[in-house]
Amino acid sequence: MRSILASTLALALSFMAGSANAADLPDLGGRTIVAVTENAYTPLNFVDPKTGEGMGWEYDAFNEIAKRLNAKVDWKLSSWDAMIQSVREGQFDVGMDGITINDERKEQVDFSIPYMISEQFMLVRADETRFTDAKSFGENPDLLVGAQPGTTNFYTAVYNVLDGNEQNPRIKLFETFGATVQALKAGDVDTVLMDQTSANGYIGASPGSFKTVGGPLGSESFGFIFKKGSDLVEPVNAAIKSMQDDGTIEALNKKWFFDYASAN
Structure with missing residues (x-):
């Protein structure tokens, strides 16, 4: 208070x-x-x-x-x-x-x-231990990323985390940004990329559910x-x-x- x-x-x-x-x-x-x-x-x-x-x-x-x-x-x-x-x-x-x-x-x-100027990070479930950064995520073919089509987060996932293929089946698309986070929480995907400020918001709004891993994947200006x-x-x-x-x-x-x- x-x-x-x-x-x-x-x-x-x-x-x-x-x-x-x-x-x-x-x-x-x-x-x-x-x-x-x-x-x-x-x-x-x-x-x-x-x-x-x-x-x-x-x-x-x-x-x-x-x-x-x-x-x-x-x-x-x-x-x-x-x-x-x-x-x-x-x-x-x-x-x-x-x-x-x-x-x-x-x-x-x-x-x-x-x-606002913000950097993008990988939001994951709080108990995630299978990967620690973009490189280890990309190397595991079983891991999925959730994204909204046409967003900066989508393109960062394609070109900074995966293999540059925009049709890569490891990217699961959702109509809203909130739906990607719900899918992450439910275990349907394994990471969602977002700016640090929004990641802080989700981590604070649902204590014990999320954390970020790895370093920044680039900065963006809003x-x-x-x-x-x-x-x-x-x-x-x-x-x-x-x-x-x-x-x-x-x-x-x-x-x-x-x-x-x-x-x-």
């Missing part, structure tokens, strides 16, 4: 600082921004089991961005496999789901500046996505920068990656 109170105080202080800086940011005049996420990527976005409402790091961050820009947020949901295309077509103003910034996606959508040419990119970038400067991003990291994990 003490850590949660400390985090709440830190957030309050940083939000106050953010309000003081709001006059220096673009004013969107009360505009409503239609934002989309998946609610399946703990602790960035997921469903509160008590209320059924969406919550997480990205919710808090973008709600604060909108507040600083004098805008409102209308939250919507989309599956991961449809999200980039729907934002590209203008169905939503902004999308977020721990989306890695890369050149291929930049051809389809505009990105904000990175709001950004919000927009339709090409969106007039929201520059204002959102300015708000992100202000939140980095005044400590709000750091406070959100503490709240969701440390205090939330400890409390759950």
Whole structure:
């Protein structure tokens, strides 16, 4: 409880600082921004089991961005496999789901500046002893990895852990990121790749169920996505920068990656 109170105080202080800086940011005049996420990527976005409402790091961050820009947020949901295309077509103003910034996606959508940089690790069951890193996992043909198709985690599994064959039968595909973790917990697959921050969230949310093994398999930068040419990119970038400067991003990291994990 003490850590949660400390985090709440830190957030309050940083939000106050953010309000003081709001006059220096673009004013969107009360505009409503239609934002989309998946609610399946703990602790960035997921469903509160008590209320059924969406919550997480990205919710808090973008709600604060909108507040600083004098805008409102209308939250919507989309599956991961449809999200980039729907934002590209203008169905939503902004999308977020721990989306890695890369050149291929930049051809389809505009990105904000990175709001988070994370390294990928192998999440495994807590009692796992058959392998200790990507090399020993790859050498055992009986071991399976769970992944969502088209994600950075999928491609890292293919090219950094296995043999570069995207049709490798050792990769089991799932519609949602959460389903891959449930499959891992049930013993249907043997590892799931994810960024360290999300791994910490799952480890904290289910004590005694998971751990990470091996070293980082590469780093990735997360950004919000927009339709090409969106007039929201520059204002959102300015708000992100202000939140980095005044400590709000750091406070959100503490709240969701440390205090939330400890409390759950």
